[in-house]
Amino acid sequence: MEDLVAASAAPLMKVIEMIDRSDAYVGIFAWRYGYVPGRDTSPAPQTQGPPVKDAKWGETSITHYEYLRALERKLPVMAFLLDERCAWPPQLIDGFDTTNPEAPKNADRIRALRLELQQQKIVSWFTEPADLEARVSAAVTMAGVTSQLNLQAATALAPSSGTGDSDASGGMSTAILEAVANRQQALKIDLATVWWSTRLYLLAALAERLTRVRRILIVKSSTRAEEFIGQISTAAIQSVIGPKVAPLDNFRETLRARPMRPAAVARLPKRLCPCGHPPRACNRPARFRASGCTRQERPQRTPGPQLPGRADGPRAHRLKRRLNRR
Numbered sequence: 001m002e003d004l005v006a007a008s009a010a011p012l013m014k015v016i017e018m019i020d021r022s023d024a025y026v027g028i029f030a031w032r033y034g035y036v037p038g039r040d041t042s043p044a045p046q047t048q049g050p051p052v053k054d055a056k057w058g059e060t061s062i063t064h065y066e067y068l069r070a071l072e073r074k075l076p077v078m079a080f081l082l083d084e085r086c087a088w089p090p091q092l093i094d095g096f097d098t099t100n101p102e103a104p105k106n107a108d109r110i111r112a113l114r115l116e117l118q119q120q121k122i123v124s125w126f127t128e129p130a131d132l133e134a135r136v137s138a139a140v141t142m143a144g145v146t147s148q149l150n151l152q153a154a155t156a157l158a159p160s161s162g163t164g165d166s167d168a169s170g171g172m173s174t175a176i177l178e179a180v181a182n183r184q185q186a187l188k189i190d191l192a193t194v195w196w197s198t199r200l201y202l203l204a205a206l207a208e209r210l211t212r213v214r215r216i217l218i219v220k221s222s223t224r225a226e227e228f229i230g231q232i233s234t235a236a237i238q239s240v241i242g243p244k245v246a247p248l249d250n251f252r253e254t255l256r257a258r259p260m261r262p263a264a265v266a267r268l269p270k271r272l273c274p275c276g277h278p279p280r281a282c283n284r285p286a287r288f289r290a291s292g293c294t295r296q297e298r299p300q301r302t303p304g305p306q307l308p309g310r311a312d313g314p315r316a317h318r319l320k321r322r323l324n325r326r
Helices: 011-020 062-072 108-120 129-148 168-182 197-210 234-244 246-257 262-267 314-325
Strands: 025-029 077-082 124-126 186-190 215-221 226-233
Touching (some): 011 062, 025 108, 025 129, 062 077, 077 108, 077 129, 124 129, 168 197, 197 234, 197 246, 215 234, 226 234
Parallel strands (some): 025 077, 077 124, 186 215
Antiparallel strands (some): 215 226
16 A cells, blocks of 8 residues: 555545456465554444445454455455564564554454465465565466466366276276367366375376376366366376385386387277267267267178179279278
């Protein structure tokens, strides 16, 4: 607020207006709760602050108003908290100044706000200005990248893929095949699902070996939409988990040394049915597969009639191919 130019608007109205024009909220919290408008006066109802959910006139500080307004508008919230082990000037901590009757008597309010941030959001800790600058820059850059991500284009892993359930291997295989068929570059995991470290390693290794996927997106699903939490590369997953379990690194080296057979690459489907299996396994026309698909094996073709003359000549091979296409 000290950077604002002189104006006739009330400070609270000004900061609320700034939040309403913003695309994201960056909050830096040390050990001061901030100025509480209306604490020492009793203005008329029309002069009170704007209605903000969970805010109370005369009890909520302007800093807290900003945060609550950002939540109300569903803005991306990036909170940075001063590390509790970091030395801080006492005069900048609530409860230190006992001579000022308007100063807070203790730091209970700012502690409660910091605790609320830690419980509701993923916060970042800083110790010095240079550290804070680097963290804020990285977070804002990530927020800009996140707004441009198309989460719908990434293949979502089934909830049972991360554990030893019976459908785990099928869910992972389907995701890998779909990533190959659609040439996708990312897979998607819901934050609410449980993943074994070995299963996550297997997913990263197979994705890196067989597909173009090089990153795993972590999302949080809700009734309205998916919220992007973060991303991790397949290489990072293998480098972190692999050294902890010796057989995993052996598996990775074996997978790398194993050549990809041309026949195996040719058998990978070019596209998948909405039901998750290659279209050659369906007898239904393509226009009906979006509404539902029953997996039925295509019946075997009966061999064609025996051709007279030379059975292995060029003309005989061409005729056989024509018959097989019918």
